[in-house]
Amino acid sequence: MADEMMALYDERMQRMTNAVELKPTDRVPWFSLIDNWALSYYGTTLAKAKNDMDLQYDVYSKVYRDFGFDASAFPAITFPLGFVDALGGGIYQTDMETLQIATGQSEIMQAAEYDDLLADPMGFMINKLIPRKLPSLGQGSVEERFGVLANAFGTLMAWVGKMGEITEKHKTESGVFIPNAVVPFMPADLIFDYLRDFKGTLEDVRRCPDKLAAAAMAIYQNINVPVTHAMMRQPQPDKYITLFLHMPPFIRPKDFEKVYWPTFKAFIEQFAGLGYKFMILFEKNWEHLYDYLRELPRGHILGFFEEDDLRKTKAALGNVMCIGGGIRTIDLYLKTPAQCVDIAKGLIEDLAPGGGFVFTTDRIMNSGTDGNPECLKAVGDYVREHTYY
Amino acid sequence: MTEMEQVIQLFEERVLAQEMDDPQQRDAIIRMLVFYLLSV
Numbered sequence: 001m002a003d004e005m006m007a008l009y010d011e012r013m014q015r016m017t018n019a020v021e022l023k024p025t026d027r028v029p030w031f032s033l034i035d036n037w038a039l040s041y042y043g044t045t046l047a048k049a050k051n052d053m054d055l056q057y058d059v060y061s062k063v064y065r066d067f068g069f070d071a072s073a074f075p076a077i078t079f080p081l082g083f084v085d086a087l088g089g090g091i092y093q094t095d096m097e098t099l100q101i102a103t104g105q106s107e108i109m110q111a112a113e114y115d116d117l118l119a120d121p122m123g124f125m126i127n128k129l130i131p132r133k134l135p136s137l138g139q140g141s142v143e144e145r146f147g148v149l150a151n152a153f154g155t156l157m158a159w160v161g162k163m164g165e166i167t168e169k170h171k172t173e174s175g176v177f178i179p180n181a182v183v184p185f186m187p188a189d190l191i192f193d194y195l196r197d198f199k200g201t202l203e204d205v206r207r208c209p210d211k212l213a214a215a216a217m218a219i220y221q222n223i224n225v226p227v228t229h230a231m232m233r234q235p236q237p238d239k240y241i242t243l244f245l246h247m248p249p250f251i252r253p254k255d256f257e258k259v260y261w262p263t264f265k266a267f268i269e270q271f272a273g274l275g276y277k278f279m280i281l282f283e284k285n286w287e288h289l290y291d292y293l294r295e296l297p298r299g300h301i302l303g304f305f306e307e308d309d310l311r312k313t314k315a316a317l318g319n320v321m322c323i324g325g326g327i328r329t330i331d332l333y334l335k336t337p338a339q340c341v342d343i344a345k346g347l348i349e350d351l352a353p354g355g356g357f358v359f360t361t362d363r364i365m366n367s368g369t370d371g372n373p374e375c376l377k378a379v380g381d382y383v384r385e386h387t388y389y
Numbered sequence: 390m391t392e393m394e395q396v397i398q399l400f401e402e403r404v405l406a407q408e409m410d411d412p413q414q415r416d417a418i419i420r421m422l423v424f425y426l427l428s429v
Binding site: 080083084087122123125126127129130131133134137142143145146149150153156184185190193194195222223226227229230231 | 391392393394395396397399400403404414416417418420421422423424425426427428429
């Protein structure tokens with residue numbers, strides 16, 4: 001049994017590797033972007049599972065076994081919620097069906113403070129932003145704060161270790177390839193999501209783009225490069241750097257070129273040049289930015305596209321990166337299994353020729369309404385049985 | 390040295406130094422921790 005699973009895993013990993021490297025492969029890979037949807041499918045809740053990683057393993061492995069995925073983005077719930085609790089809470093809401101970031105609570109820095117960040121990036125983050133964001137580290141004696149930090153770090157490291165164990169267990173027991181290894185935030189997205197919030201960052205794009213761009217470069221140099229190297233010391237064939245890109249769909253190309261592209265491009269080129277691969281979720285619509293993406297290194301990226309017309313995406317970027325995408329979750333929820341298979345068939349006829357295509361859903365499946373299991377099963381069976389080259 | 394810098398120094402001495410001899414590695418872990426603290 002173990003040998004069979006390892007053979008299946010190797011076969012699936014090779015299928016994915018060929019697709020990402022834009023080489024011929026045996027068939028279209030069937031990829032899971034299922035996250036919290038797995039909880040409702042299993043019959044449990046986020047509240048019950050968030051602190052029980054053994055339950056999380058059971059929840060996600062049921063999805064892998066029942067739908068026969070070749071590969072997946074997520075081994076379990078995607079954020080260390082115990083770490084958040086150990087710090088006294090953060091901006092994540094866990095009392096809902098799915099893990100959500102509370103809106104309007106991420107502005108912990110003012111536009112006037114860019115100069116302080118640029119003068120001493122690490123000092124500003126440690127002395128100003130962290131105490132401001134986390135009262136548990138901003139109040140009390142040095143010893144008390146050290147205690148909070150050490151306890152939270154222990155929780156974080158335990159979570160990292162458990163995620164590694166779970167990923168390995170999915171490999172040996174379900175033969176599923178989960179390359180998600182390290183998840184850095186691109187610098188401008190760190191500002192967008194956690195320092196200046198949506199509204200503040202978009203104001204900065206208009207009012208002080210040079211400072212925003214300089215801050216992104218400072219974060220790139222002080223956080224992104226050293227942390228990514230520390231968390232993944234060497235490129236490995238079964239481990240990808242995973243990026244969720246948030247800000248670009250909301251800005252014009254000329255603004256993207258100034259505030260986002262320099263650090264994003266530098267990061268990809270630096271690590272691709274060392275042999276690393278990437279799994280990138282291009283959230284929302286990126287069609288206005290394809291001229292930039294064409295410059296990225298060839299054969300290192302699996303790019304998932306949410307709202308783009310995949311036929312345009314494949315034509316524009318298929319020579320650069322492997323295109324991931326496919327059936328809309330709304331179709332998986334509202335249409336019949338036969339209708340879903342017809343949609344999948346049409347997409348595959350247009351997108352599979354020449355390789356470099358991975359079939360999945362158009363977006364991460366979180367809510368129970370992101371797909372009817374019967375439709376997902378029908379589509380998965382079709383992809384696995386009818387897409388051999 | 391600020392209070393937060395003292396907290397970080399204690400963390401490096403009492404936690405990281407027990408596991409890691411390489412100061413560069415300890416520095417990278419502190420940077421990783423800063424990222425995680427900002428992203429909760």
